[in-house]
Amino acid sequence: MVEVFPFVKMSYRSKKIQDEWEPLRRRIYNAVHFAEYEMVKRGYRRCDVYDLSPNNFDNQIKRVMLDGMVYLPILRSKQYGGYGHRHYNTNTIDNDTFIYGGLAKDLHYAKLFHDAGVIDLKKRINNYDEPFMINGKKFTMNPNGIDHNVTGALLGYPECDRLFFENTWLKGGCLDPMYEMAVNTEGVTIKGNKASVSGDPYLNRLIRYWGFNLIPFFPHSFNCKSAHTFAENWFKLMQECDKEASDACLMALNMPMVWSLQNCIIYVEHPLFLGSANGYYTKEKYTVEWYP
Amino acid sequence: MTIIVVPTERCSYKCAYCFEPSEQRKGLDIPYSFEAIKRGLYEVWSGPYRGSSVCLHGGECTMVPIAELEKLMDLIYNLPYGNEGKTLGAISMVTNGSNIDERLIALFKKYNVYVGVSMDGPPKSNLLRGPNPDDVGFTIQNNEVLMGKLRLLRDNNIPTSIMCIIHKMNAGDHERVERLLEWMLYLKSIGINGGRMNPMYSDRLNDLELNTEELVYVYKRIYEFNKKYDTSWNPLIEFEKTVRGGKPTPCCFTGCDLFNTKTISVLPDGRIGNCDRTFSRGIYERSLEGNKRSGRYEALRQTECSGCRFWDMCMGGCFEEGIGGDWRRKTRFCEAYKQIWTYLEEETRIKYSPIIKNISPVVDKQHSDQTHGDSNHGDSLHGDSIHGDSLHGDSLHGDVPHGDSTHGDAPDWKQTNKIRCPTCFMELVKVNGGHICENPLCPECEFYEGAEE
DSSP, X not given: OOOOOOOEEEEESOHHHHHHHHHHHHHHHHHXXXXXXXXXXXXXXXXXXXXXXXXXXHHHHHHHHHTTOEEEXXXXXXXXXXXXXXXXXXXXXXXXXXXXXXXXXSHHHHHHHHHHHOSSGGGOSSOOSSOEEETTEEEOOOTTSOOHHHHHHHTTOOHHHHHXXXXXXXXXXXXXXXXXXXXXXXXXXXXXXXXXXXXXXXXXXXXXXXXXXXXXXXXXXXXXXXXXXXXXXXXXXXXXXXXXHHHXXXXXXXXXXEEEEETTEEEEEOSSEEEEEEOOOOXXXXXXXXXX | OEEEEOSOSOOSOOOTTOSSOHHHHHHHOOOOOHHHHHHHHHHHHTTTTTTOEEEEOSSOGGGSOHHHHHHHHHHHHTSBOSSTTOBOOOEEEEEOSTTOOHHHHHHHHHTTEEEEEEOOSSTTTOOSOSSOTTOXXXXXXXXHHHHHHHHHHHHTTOOEEEEEEEOHHHHSSHHHHHHHHHHHHHHHHTTOOEEEEEEOOOSSSGGGXXXXXXXXXXXXXXXXXXXXXXXEEETXXXXXXXXXXXXXXXXXXXXXXXXXXXXXXXXXXXXXXOOGGGGGGTOOSOOSSOOXXXXXXXXXXXXXXXXXXXXXXXXXXXXXXXXXXXXXSOBTTHHHHHHHHHHHHHHHHHHSOSOXXXXXXXXXXXXXXXXXXXXXOSSEEOOOOOOOOOOOSOOOOSSSSSSSTTSSOOTTTTOOXXXXXXXXXXXXXXXXXXXXXXXXTOSSOTTOOSOOO
């Protein structure tokens, strides 16, 4: 298996741009984390992926407890930068380890999230002989392994996008399906392996590696209506935390840009910066051109 | 490791294949500040790059006012080096040569400057370089003037080498290669014994790039020339050394990627940048985020270069030479390099004992086209913090100092039968039955004993 350890790199186009945008980018991270947490706290979704950091776990646990929420750890992973397509499981706990787990408003959903996510099925807390309900819909737990559909539903991801994830990421092996999202987008122009789209900036995930991101999952297209509703709620919460940074994030997402995947590396040419990040192996180069 | 100091991005030339077109430079206009450069250089010098060779580069570095140039030379010359209050005491420079005059010569002498002049062959072959390569007549005239500048440098005993880009116009067939070799012989007669012959890469002019057959041919001829005339034209000397087990050189075989290169630059405003080749894409500053790993290195090792027995000495080659202009791919000269290394492998096997270390006899398993298996993680962000972008621990620019010195030329270079450093080819000094290289700019052989002749 070809695999490049997760990394992110970026260089701004100029010193002036860097001076203006780098502080904003740092604030965007904060606003995103705020929105991610508040989406659960305020009941927009049942669960959130919540990682305990070795340097900050005391404050994180305190926050969860004071907010009356529940947290269940799922696994230990080695740290990595940027976006990983998997966890780097470990048994140790040290400064290089974080705890991946689920945050919920009540134990019932925390257990469901936990049980859908554990690799070792013996570690499941409950038995799932019977179907169960999430948001008024009936689900059954995968008896053979991780249940991405249940996890996605608990995270509030729309059904069409969960299905897309299953088909592209799980079955298709597209670990970063930007091109596949572009192909599904209304009005796309395709030439060879290059897709040109004018999508919804709320759903633009082409520059998430550097923090510019208003949605935590892969919509099935860059104009998925269900995903937009999710992103709008997310964005409002971000604005509540830091309006200027959130608006800047939306602005950056709405600029023309070119994303490409070649030889396991993602490269993005954006008006503000150039960046690269780990991708996954494809035999050919894939390109997405984004127009506002 | 090499630090290049870029006092200006401006250049008086408009070379046809330049990787940093003049339009791009105009738009950039990074303000020059001596104090900022000093700060940047000291910052770099205080870390792992301390002791590296320092090269005045550009743009065209001689375009800054001469008083500023002298300040920069003084700064570099007096960088602390080693213990006991020693200083670096030497500088290298890359220049197009157009501004060389008596005043600059005086500075070169004062600050022990090794000058690397960019020129692609004799006047009638050096047609892609110059202030206006579209005007052939003017370009040839300008080249004649430049030849005069080379003589001026040598008449003043300034160590000089040549930075030559080879392409179809100067090395595309037997006749052109012969002209190039004749010119090299002339250079030797005036005391210029080497330099560098890099293959041209240009996505705009790729019809002028040498193909595999042509590049292999010219490199073999240069190798033979080096042997016959005791010259030191690179990368052939470096290639031979690498094939014999030395560290991979030049720098383009050390696993760089676009965002973090082994060579480091100090920009006109004091910011720390990458190798100047990255400037072509508008990357002037080293990556804000990222770690020591080169994603390109990791990827190539498993994909396009998987199983290649030259991997340890190549690492995919220079990212800017990537196939199809894509920096993520292996060098477009891959096949030519393989052939020339194979040739050198045979040559060195005959010449030396079998100590070839860098070439692996084992072919790795080809990469599979598998995707990841099931994992509990789709796409999440973790620990995306600034990593400090620490400097690479080790790198070899090979071309040290950048302009020349290593391959070029000391004032007494014409003398033969010297025992020389295998890295920089400076004369070694006899100590306790062995020999040491005392060239402060030599990257790795401070205490080299028992050098072969």
